[in-house]
Each structure stands twice: as structure tokens, then as C-alpha cells.
Amino acid sequence: MVLVYSDEKKLTLELLHKASELAKELHKKVIAVAVGHDEHATEYLEHGADLVVVAETSQHQFKAEEYTSILEHIIKEHSIEIVLIGSNKNGKELAGRLAAKLDAGCVMDCTKLYLHDKKLTTERIVYSGNAIAVEQFTSHPQIVTIPSKVFDPLPKNPHQKGEIIKKKFDSEHSPSKIQRVQEMKSEGVNVEDAVIIVSCGRGFKKKEDIKLVSELADVLKGRTVGCSRPIAADLKWLSEDHWIGLSGHKVKPKLYVACGISGQIQHIAGMRDSGVIVAINKDPEALIFKSADYGIVGDLYEILPKLTSAIKEKMG
Amino acid sequence: MNIIVCAKQVVDVAEIKVDSSTKKPILVGVPQKISDMDKNALEEAIKIKEKHGGKITILTVGAPDAKERMKELLAMGADEGVLIPPPEHADYHVIAHLLAGAIQKIGSYDIILCGEASIDMFSGQMGPRIAGLLNIPQITYAQQVTVEQNKVIAERNLGEKAIIIESPFPVLITVTKEINQPRLPSLMAILASSSKPIHEWPATGVTAEALVPKLQTLDIKGIPMQRKNIIYQNDLDQSVGKLVDELAKVGVLR
Ligand SMILES: Cc1cc2nc3c(=O)[nH]c(=O)nc-3n(C[C@H](O)[C@H](O)[C@H](O)COP(=O)(O)OP(=O)(O)OC[C@H]3O[C@@H](n4cnc5c(N)ncnc54)[C@H](O)[C@@H]3O)c2cc1C
Ligand SMILES: Cc1cc2nc3c(=O)[nH]c(=O)nc-3n(C[C@H](O)[C@H](O)[C@H](O)COP(=O)(O)OP(=O)(O)OC[C@H]3O[C@@H](n4cnc5c(N)ncnc54)[C@H](O)[C@@H]3O)c2cc1C
Numbered sequence: 001m002v003l004v005y006s007d008e009k010k011l012t013l014e015l016l017h018k019a020s021e022l023a024k025e026l027h028k029k030v031i032a033v034a035v036g037h038d039e040h041a042t043e044y045l046e047h048g049a050d051l052v053v054v055a056e057t058s059q060h061q062f063k064a065e066e067y068t069s070i071l072e073h074i075i076k077e078h079s080i081e082i083v084l085i086g087s088n089k090n091g092k093e094l095a096g097r098l099a100a101k102l103d104a105g106c107v108m109d110c111t112k113l114y115l116h117d118k119k120l121t122t123e124r125i126v127y128s129g130n131a132i133a134v135e136q137f138t139s140h141p142q143i144v145t146i147p148s149k150v151f152d153p154l155p156k157n158p159h160q161k162g163e164i165i166k167k168k169f170d171s172e173h174s175p176s177k178i179q180r181v182q183e184m185k186s187e188g189v190n191v192e193d194a195v196i197i198v199s200c201g202r203g204f205k206k207k208e209d210i211k212l213v214s215e216l217a218d219v220l221k222g223r224t225v226g227c228s229r230p231i232a233a234d235l236k237w238l239s240e241d242h243w244i245g246l247s248g249h250k251v252k253p254k255l256y257v258a259c260g261i262s263g264q265i266q267h268i269a270g271m272r273d274s275g276v277i278v279a280i281n282k283d284p285e286a287l288i289f290k291s292a293d294y295g296i297v298g299d300l301y302e303i304l305p306k307l308t309s310a311i312k313e314k315m316g
Numbered sequence: 317m318n319i320i321v322c323a324k325q326v327v328d329v330a331e332i333k334v335d336s337s338t339k340k341p342i343l344v345g346v347p348q349k350i351s352d353m354d355k356n357a358l359e360e361a362i363k364i365k366e367k368h369g370g371k372i373t374i375l376t377v378g379a380p381d382a383k384e385r386m387k388e389l390l391a392m393g394a395d396e397g398v399l400i401p402p403p404e405h406a407d408y409h410v411i412a413h414l415l416a417g418a419i420q421k422i423g424s425y426d427i428i429l430c431g432e433a434s435i436d437m438f439s440g441q442m443g444p445r446i447a448g449l450l451n452i453p454q455i456t457y458a459q460q461v462t463v464e465q466n467k468v469i470a471e472r473n474l475g476e477k478a479i480i481i482e483s484p485f486p487v488l489i490t491v492t493k494e495i496n497q498p499r500l501p502s503l504m505a506i507l508a509s510s511s512k513p514i515h516e517w518p519a520t521g522v523t524a525e526a527l528v529p530k531l532q533t534l535d536i537k538g539i540p541m542q543r544k545n546i547i548y549q550n551d552l553d554q555s556v557g558k559l560v561d562e563l564a565k566v567g568v569l570r
Contacts, residue, residue: 064444064454089474093456096444100416105409105530108439121534127436128329131341134535135407176453176483179469186476196568220569233494240475246438247493255568265329268541276568277543278559284549293544294562296555306556314560315569 001078002026004049005033005071005094006086007062009040013047013153015084015146018113020048020154022082025115033074035067036060038164045162048154053078054166061181062090065174068097073169075102080141082120087145095145106143107135111150120144128246129269147250149192187239189224196222197253199244199271202230203260203281203300207237212304213259219312226251226271228261245270259300263288280304317370317463319361320419320428322446323354323389325382326436339538350385353431355392355498356491361429362393363496364463371395373422377402377414383514390509391501397514398422400522407529412445417522419450426485427468432457432492443490453483456490 002019006012012032019030032049034041036059041052053074059066071094075083083098085091087109099106111132112123120142126133191197198217200210214225225242232243244251246269256274260281261267268291271277279292280300289295296303327346335342361372374389374397376382386397400414419425428447433440440456447454459478460471472479473492501509519527546562548555563569 064456068448089457089472092440093444093454096441097448097454099409099441100412100445100448103409103530105407106439106441106445107531108441116534123537124439125539126438126536127327127332127341127343128438129539130329130332130334132537132539133437133533134537135531135533137530138532139530174453174483176455176481176487179480179482182471182478182480184473184476184478255563265332272539272541276563276566278563284547289545289547291541291543293546294559295545295547296552296559297547297549298552298555302552303556306552307559310556310560311563311569314564 001028001031001080002082002084003031003033003075003078003080004084006088007035007090008086008088008148009043011086011088011148012040012044014148014151015086016044016048017151017154018146019082019084022113022115028081031074031078031080033071035070038166041164045164046156046158046160048160050162052162052164054164056166056168057171059171061178063174063178064090064093064097065176066171067094068101069172070169071098072101075141083141083143085143085145087147091145095143099143102141104141104143105137105139108145110144110146113144113146125269128265129272130265185239186241189241191224191226191242191244191249191251194222194224194251194253196220196255197224197226197244197251198222198257198259199226199228199261200231200259201228201261204231207235209301210237212300216257216304216308216311219308219315220255222253222255224253228267258288258292259304261288262286263291317364317368317426318424319364319370319372320375320422320425321354321358321361321372321389321394322375322415322428322430322442323358323386324351324431324434325349325376325378325385326351326434329435334538339540340536341538348381348385350389351431351434351436353433353435353491353493355389356493356495357429357431358389358392358394359496359498360461360491361427362499364427364461365393368463370426373398375415375418375422376400377411380516386514387509388501390512390514391506392499393505394512396512399514399516400519401516403519403527405529407531408439408441408445409530410527412442412449413523413527414519415442416446416449418517419446421517421522427463428486428488430488430490432490440490443488447488450486450488452486452488454488454490455481455483458489458491459494461489461491461495
């Protein structure tokens with residue numbers, strides 16, 4: 001059996017596609033797990049699950065210890081061989097703990113998943129984006145986490161038949177508890193879905209100057225501003241939803257313009273799949289030019305206003 | 317307060333070159349360092365010790381030359397180190413058992429600190445695995461940690477939300493790069509650290525049974541990055557003009 005779990009519905013639907021493919025090849029069935037509520041259970045069936053297990057529990061918010069023990073029960077009860085978990089921060093802390101409890105192999109942030117010599121084989125990016133490791137499981141169960149957008153959901157099939165079981169779980173009670181949840185500052189941008197992104201880095205001298213980037217983004221009709229880690233994490237000039245890179249968001253726009261960004265490997269890891277990459281940097285030796293299709297060497301304070309008006313003119 | 321900081325020696329990823337014929341990364345001869353976030357973990361440990369007293373032990377599974385890097389951590393403020401050379405065939409499962417086994421051998425611990433992920437493999441599974449093996453609570457991606465007499469309160473950074481969690485001891489915490497700014501040791505501290513011990517334990521001494529990897533690495537492939545690399549220098553107005561023409565030609569200005 002192949003099990004799918006994520007605390008995000010969208011990610012669950014994406015993983016169900018891959019799970020159905022693997023299940024078909026291996027002549028197995030697909031189980032989707034929903035914890036706490038059954039509101040998406042029918043949709044999971046329509047997108048590839050043969051069975052949805054709805055775990056009823058008193059722990060309504062995600063917590064690694066409790067959710068691990070629920071999945072551990074289900075995996076043992078249904079003799080699950082492959083476990084696909086959505087790769088967000090909750091999914092990863094769940095997968096790691098679960099792997100320890102089951103003494104299982106676990107591959108995080110897998111971007112390709114296939115059977116090779118009948119064995120489950122994975123690919124993931126390592127060395128901060130310098131290489132891809134191909135790793136193969138040698139035992140069961142096998143745990144893999146998959147980031148969003150690696151797979152598309154299957155088209156909805158309202159005729160797909162399946163079963164929904166509700167089950168109560170007395171999960172392990174961890175001595176830790178959630179005190180409260182706090183919304184973090186966010187500007188509500190979605191860089192992952194953006195078609196055009198203009199990004200800024202430490203080449204900007206002060207927060208107000210970022211308007212040079214948003215003006216360019218506006219004329220490009222992309223309207224999406226991205227940034228390197230220091231701009232969001234250290235200087236806090238932009239909220240974290242703008243942050244692109246290894247530890248931020250992974251993006252693949254049609255056009256990516258990097259302004260005053262040096263092009264360290266951790267930044268490249270987040271934008272290397274972009275269609276066309278443009279770099280603006282005053283240092284002719286800057287690494288970013290190696291990853292760019294087009295570049296202009298010079299002061300961004302001079303270049304950006306010129307570029308914005310030239311593009312405005314071109315686009316009419 | 318007994319604190320164990322897990323610190324990994326990694327290759328400095330910024331220094332990796334790609335072999336132009338095979339397109340594979342060249343991994344021999346790359347400088348080694350302590351993984352960035354593990355220094356944040358140690359800095360947090362030092363702050364806790366400054367407030368509550370106690371002892372900080374650095375735990376590393378790594379090659380014998382990791383001892384040199386561990387000395388930097390002793391100079392920063394850790395009290396002693398434990399170094400375990402890994403067996404020839406190791407994967408995440410094997411390394412986690414060695415770390416958890418060593419922690420049990422060390423014996424008394426209130427807080428175990430790890431980085432959110434290592435900068436070379438970046439899987440982020442060691443922390444949760446160790447907590448699972450020791451059967452203790454875990455708090456991952458902590459951007460803030462406050463230690464009180466008999467509990468810790470930490471803020472997990474989930475991007476759009478922060479989750480504030482409290483836990484009694486023992487607890488395992490993984491920290492983000494933003495949690496603090498690791499200190500640079502003074503010359504005095506560097507000199508004084510030479511008398512601090514680093515114990516070397518064989519892998520066979522920390523786990524009862526022989527560990528068999530659950531994963532096999534088949535290949536390390538390079539990532540092709542083919543870009544046009546057309547760079548305009550000299551006159552800015554001309555450069556901007558040429559760039560806009562090119563962008564229009566390739567169809568991204570619509
Ligand atoms: C574990 C780990 C994870 C990380 N994750 C990420 C991540 O997700 N995303 C990320 O971005 N980084 C990440 N980093 C950080 C990364 O290594 C770099 O430090 C960071 O990307 C640098 O940001 P920057 O390019 O804005 O700044 P800098 O490296 O300081 O570059 C500034 C650039 O601006 C140029 N410049 C200055 N003035 C001008 C001017 N007037 N006109 C034109 N150009 C100018 C300079 O030549 C320079 O190239 C991570 C690091 C680690 C260790
Ligand atoms: C391509 C590839 C090559 C590998 N090469 C080797 C190798 O040459 N030698 C080898 O022994 N193993 C090797 N491994 C296996 C080994 O699985 C990982 O390096 C190890 O399990 C840690 O995983 P990670 O780096 O993803 O740690 P993460 O889970 O990302 O690390 C999180 C935190 O856990 C702690 N931590 C992680 N590893 C250690 C450690 N070793 N000591 C102390 N604290 C630690 C640190 O606090 C770290 O910040 C390799 C794995 C792969 C995929």
C-alpha cells in the first residue's frame with residue numbers, strides 16, 4: 001500500500017497523483033490520511049485514493065509527536081510500504097520522527113521519484129544546489145517527502161469508487177503543548193505562482209529604494225517583488241513571503257530579474273528553474289552573471305530607472 | 317542545565333567547483349567547516365548557560381579531522397566534545413542512531429540543540445529522528461528560545477505563522493539561522509580552549525547492534541546550468557536598449 005499525508009489539501013492532491021502511478025506499477029492501493037476532520041475525504045477519493053482514513057483525535061492542531069503516533073498506527077495496521085508526505089515544515093518534522101519510530105529510510109524534498117530495478121529511487125538536490133543525489137531504498141517502509149508543485153493533481157474523477165473509514169486514535173500525549181499561534185508579518189505575495197519576478201538584494205542601500213524594483217515589476221506587469229535572504233531575514237525590509245532561495249521559496253517564473261544580488265549558490269537554488277534570468281550588478285565578477293542569460297554591469301541606481309522607462313516605452 | 321549541541325562538519329558548499337567534462341561536483345579538496353546553523357545552536361546554548369549555568373557538550377559524528385573544527389566550538393564556549401567516526405556505510409538512519417546512542421551514553425541532558433538542517437545535505441531529519449529515538453518532545457525551526465526553571469518556551473517559524481510551544485525537559489530543539497548571531501571567540505578563549513577535552517568514541521561503543529543503512533546512494537549528478545551569459549558593459553543607455561530588445565525578441569515582454 002502507498003500512503004499519502006499532508007496537512008495541506010493541495011499538496012495531498014498532488015501527491016495522490018504520484019501515489020496512484022506507483023500503486024499501479026506495484027499493483028497496490030492508495031490510502032490518504034486526513035487527521036481531525038473529513039471535509040476533504042471525498043475529494044481525495046476523486047483524485048486517486050482507494051481509501052481515506054480519517055483519524056479522529058483530540059489534537060486538532062498539527063503536533064509532531066501526536067501525529068507521528070497516529071501515522072505509525074496506520075502504517076503498521078495497513079502494512080504500508082511507501083509513505084509520501086508533503087514537504088512543508090510540519091511534513092518534514094513529522095517524516096523525520098516517523099522514520100526514527102519505524103527505523104525506516106527517509107528522503108526529504110524529493111524532486112523525482114521512480115522505480116529502478118523494481119526499487120523505489122529518489123532524486124534530491126544536495127550541496128546547496130550544486131548536485132543531485134540519487135538514493136535508493138533497500139528496505140521497507142520507505143518515507144519520502146515531496147515539495148509542492150513537483151507533481152500536478154490528477155484530473156477529478158467523480159466516478160472513482162473508494163471507501164472512507166473514520167477511526168479514533170488514542171495518540172501518544174507529548175508533554176509539550178502549543179501555547180498560541182501568532183500570525184507573522186506578511187504582505188500576501190505569492191512568488192511561487194508569479195510569472196515575472198524582480199528581486200532585490202543587499203545592493204540596495206535603504207528600504208525606500210526598493211521602490212525602484214517595484215516600479216520595474218509594475219511595468220513588466222509581473223508586479224511581484226522577490227528578494228534575497230538578508231533583505232527579509234536580517235534587514236526585514238520585506239516580509240518572508242518575498243524570500244527566494246534554498247531556505248526560502250523556490251520559483252520558476254518566465255522572467256527573473258536579479259538586482260544587486262551577488263548570486264550565492266543558496267539564492268540560485270531557489271530561482272535556477274526560471275525561464276529567462278537577467279542580472280544587474282556593479283561587480284563584473286559577481287557570480288550571478290554565471291547564472292544569467294543577460295546582464296548589465298553597472299550601478300542599479302542608474303540602470304533601474306532607465307530600464308523601467310525603456311520597457312514602458314517598448315510595451316506601449 | 318546540561319546541554320548537548322550536535323554539530324556537523326560539512327564541505328563549504330560555496331567552494332564546490334564543477335568538473336567541466338563530467339558536470340559532476342568535485343568534492344575532494346573542498347575546505348571543511350562547521351555547518352552554519354550548528355554555530356547558531358551553540359550560540360543559543362551559551363546564552364542559556366550564561367543565564368542558568370550548566371555544561372555544554374559538542375557531539376559530532378565525523379572524520380577524525382573534525383577535531384580541528386570542534387576546537388573552534390570549544391573556543392566559542394562549549395565545555396567538551398565527543399567525536400564519533402562513522403562506519404564506512406552510513407545514511408541518515410545510521411547517523412541518527414549514532415547521535416542518539418552517544419546522547420544516551422553521555423547520560424544526563426536537559427536540552428539537545430541541532431541546526432534546522434545541515435548546509436551540505438540539508439535534509440533536516442536528524443533533529444526529529446534523534447527526538448523520536450529518545451522519545452522526547454521536539455521543537456523544530458525555532459527562531460526564539462526562552463529557558464525558565466523547569467520549561468522552555470520556543471517560537472517555531474512556519475513562514476506565515478509562528479507557533480509558540482512550551483515543553484518540559486528533556487527536549488530537542490532545532491534552530492534557524494535568524495535566532496542569533498554566533499560570537500567570534502577571543503584570542504584568550506582560543507588559547508584557553510586547548511585544555512578542554514575532546515573524547516573520541518568508536519561507533520561500536522554507542523549502539524548495541526550493527527547498523528545497516530536503509531538507503532544506498534547510487535549517484536551524485538551535476539546540475540546542468542546552461543545560460544546565455546550575454547553581459548553588457550560600458551555605455552548604460554546602449555546596454556539597457558540592447559537588453560530590452562533581446563527581452564522583447566525572446567517573448568517575455570507581453
Ligand atoms: C544555510 C543557508 C541558507 C541560505 N538560504 C538562502 C536563501 O534561501 N536565499 C538567499 O538569497 N540567500 C540564502 N543564504 C545566504 C546566501 O549565502 C547569501 O549570503 C545571500 O544570498 C546574499 O544576499 P545578497 O546577494 O542580497 O547580498 P550580497 O552577497 O551582499 O550581494 C550584494 C550584491 O550587490 C551588488 N551591489 C552593491 N551595490 C550595488 C549597486 N549600487 N548597483 C548594483 N549592484 C550593487 C554587489 O556587487 C553584490 O554582488 C543562505 C545561506 C546559508 C548559509
Ligand atoms: C550524497 C550523500 C553523501 C553522503 N556522504 C556521507 C559521508 O561522506 N560520510 C558520512 O558519514 N555520511 C554521509 N552521508 C550520510 C549522512 O546521511 C548525512 O550526512 C547525515 O545523515 C546527516 O544528514 P543531513 O546532513 O541531512 O543532516 P540534517 O538533518 O540536515 O542536520 C540537521 C542537524 O542535525 C545535526 N547533525 C546532522 N549530522 C550530524 C553529524 N554527523 N554530527 C553531529 N550533528 C549532526 C546538526 O545539528 C545539523 O544542523 C551522505 C549522504 C548523502 C545523501
